[in-house]
Amino acid sequence: MRILFTLTTLCIAYSSIAQSDYSNVQITAEQLSEHVYILYGAGGNMALVTGEQQNYLIDDQFAPLSDKILFKIKSINDKPLAYVLNTHWHGDHTGGNENLAKEGALIIASDRVYDRLKEGQQSARRTTPPAAPEALPVISFSDQMHLRYGQDAHIHAMHVNDAHTDGDSFYYFPEENVIHMGDNFSNAKYPFIDLDSGGDIDGLLSNLNMAQAMLNDDSKIIPGHGPAATLKDLKAYTHVLETCVELLRELRDKGMTAEEIIAENPLAEWNDRYGDGFIGPEAFIRSVLGSLD
Numbered sequence: 001m002r003i004l005f006t007l008t009t010l011c012i013a014y015s016s017i018a019q020s021d022y023s024n025v026q027i028t029a030e031q032l033s034e035h036v037y038i039l040y041g042a043g044g045n046m047a048l049v050t051g052e053q054q055n056y057l058i059d060d061q062f063a064p065l066s067d068k069i070l071f072k073i074k075s076i077n078d079k080p081l082a083y084v085l086n087t088h089w090h091g092d093h094t095g096g097n098e099n100l101a102k103e104g105a106l107i108i109a110s111d112r113v114y115d116r117l118k119e120g121q122q123s124a125r126r127t128t129p130p131a132a133p134e135a136l137p138v139i140s141f142s143d144q145m146h147l148r149y150g151q152d153a154h155i156h157a158m159h160v161n162d163a164h165t166d167g168d169s170f171y172y173f174p175e176e177n178v179i180h181m182g183d184n185f186s187n188a189k190y191p192f193i194d195l196d197s198g199g200d201i202d203g204l205l206s207n208l209n210m211a212q213a214m215l216n217d218d219s220k221i222i223p224g225h226g227p228a229a230t231l232k233d234l235k236a237y238t239h240v241l242e243t244c245v246e247l248l249r250e251l252r253d254k255g256m257t258a259e260e261i262i263a264e265n266p267l268a269e270w271n272d273r274y275g276d277g278f279i280g281p282e283a284f285i286r287s288v289l290g291s292l293d
Helices: 008-018 063-076 097-102 111-119 201-214 231-253 258-264 268-274 281-291
Strands: 028-031 036-040 046-050 055-058 081-085 106-110 139-141 144-150 153-159 169-173 178-180 220-222
Touching (some): 036 063, 063 097, 081 097, 097 106, 106 111, 111 139, 201 281, 220 231, 231 268
Parallel strands (some): 081 106
Antiparallel strands (some): 036 046, 153 169, 169 178
16 A cells, blocks of 8 residues: 655755754764774764774765764774675765765665665655766675675675665674664664655564564664664564554554544654654654555
């Protein structure tokens, strides 16, 4: 079932992000394991993997932050940045691709990220121009691949189910017991299901449960947004989303329209904690109804 809706607030948010002043943004780091750090700044969370000969970066935020990101990486490990891996195509995760490629990094992402960056997007909700050629992945994968950053350590890249977008990837570091889930997991906030980019709530729930099966109580999770998390946090988040989705499914199956469901405020129990982020309750409800099987 597909329901078209207008996300004017999202368009405004994207516009304001694109025009932000980044001069006061600081890139900070938190070490999660021997070789993996989470980097915070403005935009999606990044992961730095410090290899024996080179560095690997997952996501790269916005172009104006590239110099600050490179400086932070060098302060942690002075080896060159050799690879940048994208979890999906949105600009707060890929905005630095062109700059970092010009500094010598190879861009890696799923095939669908390559396609969407190359083509851009024209829809009723937003217009995104095609990315510069230098910003495109030079290595892409349809399913999964391994990158080795040590003799006995690797990054497991996996293209997962359509969820936040149709190009989402997890990057799992089994020897470190760390995973970067991109925007499949926005810690303690309602997720953004980007219908224009093939997003799907059922795929998101499937991916969250798949990640749980891969992890243990000692695992560290890098969400697309929000603080680093644990398996306990991920389970709690998944339970809330599953409960919300089932409730919305029941209301839809009773024949209620999207407007009627929103007016009933069915997610009031969770809105104070989960609804004050980038995606508010109404946008979340509409995106669930727009992709729910």
